[in-house]
Amino acid sequence: MLCRVVWHQLPKQTGRCAAASVVALPRLAKLPLVNPTAFSQQLRTMKVYTKTGDKGTSQLFSGERRSKDDSVFMALGDTDELNAQIGVALTHFQTLGVETTLRPGLEFQAHLEEIQSRLFDVGASVATPLSSAGQSKIRRAEFEPSNVTVLETWIDEMDEHLEPLRNFILPSGGGMTSCHLHVARAVCRRAERRVVSIGDEDVDPVVIQYLNRLSDFLFVAARFVAFLEGKTETIWKKQDKQA
The missing domain is CATH 1.20.1200.10 (Cobalamin adenosyltransferase-like)
Known part of the structure; x- marks a missing residue:
């Protein structure tokens, strides 16, 4: 079975920006598949450090x-x-x-x-x-x-x-x-x-x-x-x- 990863925009109240789901593709359908390497690189860009607090300040939930x-x-x-x-x-x-x-x-x-x-x-x-x-x-x-x-x-x-x-x-x-x-x-x-x-x-x-x-x-x-x-x-x- 062919599958692809689909990203969904989530409502603000969930506290998350997006979520992924795996969708089965019809047989022989010519839809673009996610490149595993590109997908792993995308995950790696979600870094723990942002450097925005390097000057001793941080952001509240209010912005x-x-x-x-x-x-x-x-x-x-x-x-x-x-x-x-x-x-x-x-x-x-x-x-x-x-x-x-x-x-x-x-x-x-x-x-x-x-x-x-x-x-x-x-x-x-x-x-x-x-x-x-x-x-x-x-x-x-x-x-x-x-x-x-x-x-x-x-x-x-x-x-x-x-x-x-x-x-x-x-x-x-x-x-x-x-x-x-x-x-x-x-x-x-x-x-x-x-x-x-x-x-x-x-x-x-x-x-x-x-x-x-x-x-x-x-x-x-x-x-x-x-x-x-x-x-x-x-x-x-x-x-x-x-x-």
Whole structure:
């Protein structure tokens, strides 16, 4: 069967410029076929580096260029670090073995992956300042309030498996995945502070709510993973004060 690759222009809301599909050609049809060498060269032109940021500026989703030390890019950097740290925790959790085959464990993995995707949406929203971006851009980057509700539901579900918290716990002792999640929680708090520093006039308040709730999720998640692994959490001990 003869085939050719057809490129389709995609709507703006997809976030992609074009997509390819393979179309079967009628027998003996004299239609031009894509040269494999030319096609591979075309793919190679989609480079990671653009050199547009070589002078210390970068472009927001709104099209505006700002210095890379702008508060928006600082917030985006912390959000990216948070996403990567969650990825470390997820990858380590997947190496645990039998624990991850339990239904709660499988659901937990899916939740972390969902959060990683939502953090991309957080970044898009943060990169679209409300005071300067056009309305069409703002609508495309709008962050859904339902995402906050989803986190609250997951927190409540995990909490049902845990003993009530009667003492402060240290970010250690619950196993390696639990520790990674505690690090993610701390990074999440930093990302939240960075986003708040941008200013109310430029940030969707739902994004701030989401990051605030996400840090709560990550704290409970660290405890939940310790529960799945059968690890004992380390309790904070008061300091001895001199009489």
